[in-house]
Amino acid sequence: MLGSKGSCTTWEKLRQYNNLLNIRYLGQYISQFRRLHPIAIDFNLVKGWHLSLKQLFQYQTIAELSHFLQYGGERTANQPSKVRNPLRCLVPFSVDHRKIPFFCVHPITGHVHSYYELAQKIQTKYRFIGIQSPMVDIDPPFFNNLETLAQHYVEAVQAEQSHGPYHLGGWSLGGLIAYEMAQILKKQKEEVQCLIIMDKDAYPYPFVHQDEHLLTYLFEEEEVPQEESFLQMNSTDQLNWLLSQHQVKERYNNNDPGWIKQHLEIIRDHIRLMSKHILQPYEGHLTVISSEDTANKTGNDPALGWRKLAKSVRAITVPGNHDSFIQEPLVERLASEILQNSPIINEVNT
Numbered sequence: 001m002l003g004s005k006g007s008c009t010t011w012e013k014l015r016q017y018n019n020l021l022n023i024r025y026l027g028q029y030i031s032q033f034r035r036l037h038p039i040a041i042d043f044n045l046v047k048g049w050h051l052s053l054k055q056l057f058q059y060q061t062i063a064e065l066s067h068f069l070q071y072g073g074e075r076t077a078n079q080p081s082k083v084r085n086p087l088r089c090l091v092p093f094s095v096d097h098r099k100i101p102f103f104c105v106h107p108i109t110g111h112v113h114s115y116y117e118l119a120q121k122i123q124t125k126y127r128f129i130g131i132q133s134p135m136v137d138i139d140p141p142f143f144n145n146l147e148t149l150a151q152h153y154v155e156a157v158q159a160e161q162s163h164g165p166y167h168l169g170g171w172s173l174g175g176l177i178a179y180e181m182a183q184i185l186k187k188q189k190e191e192v193q194c195l196i197i198m199d200k201d202a203y204p205y206p207f208v209h210q211d212e213h214l215l216t217y218l219f220e221e222e223e224v225p226q227e228e229s230f231l232q233m234n235s236t237d238q239l240n241w242l243l244s245q246h247q248v249k250e251r252y253n254n255n256d257p258g259w260i261k262q263h264l265e266i267i268r269d270h271i272r273l274m275s276k277h278i279l280q281p282y283e284g285h286l287t288v289i290s291s292e293d294t295a296n297k298t299g300n301d302p303a304l305g306w307r308k309l310a311k312s313v314r315a316i317t318v319p320g321n322h323d324s325f326i327q328e329p330l331v332e333r334l335a336s337e338i339l340q341n342s343p344i345i346n347e348v349n350t
Contacts, residue, residue, distance in 0.1 A: 089156050091130040093119035099127035102167045102194075103157050105174035105181070108217070110136050110266040114171070117328055121335030125342060126167065129160065131174075135266045142269075146277040150180035157181070165193035169338070171326055173270055175200035179282065186284060195286040196338060199294050199322050202305035205275050211238065213271045214264075218248055239264060285312040287341050289334060293321035314341060 090103075091112050102122065106112050112130030119128035131153050135142055143149040157166065166185055170178035175197035182192045207213040211231050215224050224230070230241060242248050242264060243257050252260045288306050295302045295317045303315035316337050320330040 089132050089134050089153065090160055091132050093128040093130060094123050094126075096123070096127055099123070099125065100167060101129050101161055102126035102169060103129050103131055103153075103160075103178075103181075105131045105153065105168075105170035105177045106133050107170075107172035107174050108267055108270045109263065110270065114326060117331045118326060118335055118338075121331060122338055125339055131156065131170075131177075133266060133270070135269060136262075143273065146177065146180055146273045147184075149273060150177050150184055153177065154181050154184045164191035166190065167194040167342075168192060169194070169196035169198065170200070171198040172200050172322070173274060174198070176274065176277070176279075179279070179286070182284060182286070183280065183282060186282070192284055194342060195284065196341070197286060197288050197304075197306065198334070199289065199291050199325065200304070201294070201298055202279055202309055203298070205277075207275070210268070210271050210275050213275070214268055217267065217271075218242065218251065222247060279309055282310045284310065285314070286310050287314045287316065289316045289318060289337055291320045291322055291325040292317055316341070 093116065104112070104115055104118075107114065110133030112132045115128070115130050119130070122128060134152070143152065157168075164185065166182075168178045168181055170176070178195060179197060182195045185192050207216070209231060215227060215230065225245070226241075230238060233241060239261055243260060248260070248264075252263065286306065288303050290298075290302050290304050294304070298304055302317040303313050307313045307315075318325055318330070318333045318337060324330055325334055
C-alpha cells in the first residue's frame, strides 16, 4: 500500500520530483536528459532500488512509477528483478492510444531519450514508441547478429501491435535496425506502411577494425592519444583506458564511471553487430531523411546509398548535421518532413 511505512519514502520522493519539475507526466514533458539522469541515479539510494531512464519514460504518472517501484521494480546488486516485462524494450512517449503507433529504434547508444523532442513534434499524428536496447538492462553481448536483434524487436512490436500496417523508423544505427525489422515483417506477409531511415547510410562498413570505429565515435575529429597502443590492448584494458581520458569524461559530463563503462560496452557491442552485417535488397518503399552535413560527406547523395537496395526510395535532406538535426531548433524541420511523408496524414484528415 502506498500509505504504508515501507513505501512512504518512495511516494514522498516521487511527489518531491513532481513538484520540482511541475509536471504531470514524467516521460511526456521532460525535455532535458540531464534533468532526468540525476533522478534515476538518486533512486539508487531509495530502498536499494535501481530506476533507469527507461522506467521514467515507461511509467509516466506518479502513481504508475510508485506502483512499479513497490511491486515490480528492479533490485540492485544481487537482488533479482521480481518482474520480467516482455515489453521492456518499448518506451512509450505518449499514452494516447487513439493515435497510430510509430516505433522508432534507438541509435548506437541503445537509449531513446534523444527522441524526446521529435516525439513531441509528431504526436499530432503518431503515438511515438521508442525501442530501447535490452543491453541497457543486461550485460552485453546478448545477440549474435543484427538479424536476431531485429527479430527481438519485431516480437516486442507485435506484442504491442499484433498486425500491420506498421510504421517504423530509426536514427543512425536505429535506421539500419528498422530496415531489418521491415525485412522480417515483409517475410511474414505483414504490411510495412511507413519506413523512415534518419541519417544512416547503406554503404559497406568503412572500418578495418571495430576499435577504430569506437575511437572515431568517441573522439570524432580530435586526435586520439596513443591510438596504436589502444588497438593492441585487450577489451578490459581498452575500457579502462577510455575511462581515464578527459575527452571521454567530458563527453559524458563527468558522470559515474560505472555508468560510462556500461554505456561504452553497449556502443561497442552495437559496433560489433554493425561490422558483421550485410544488407539485403528490400521489396518495399522507404524514406531516407539525411542531414545536409551527412549528405555532403557522402558525395551529395541524399539517398545515402539506399537506392541500390530498396524498390522505391524517397530522399529528403534537411539542415544540420548528424546530431543537431534531431535537436531543437532543427528538429522542427525533421518532424515536418516525417509528417508530410507519412501515408496516414490523408487518412487522419478524412
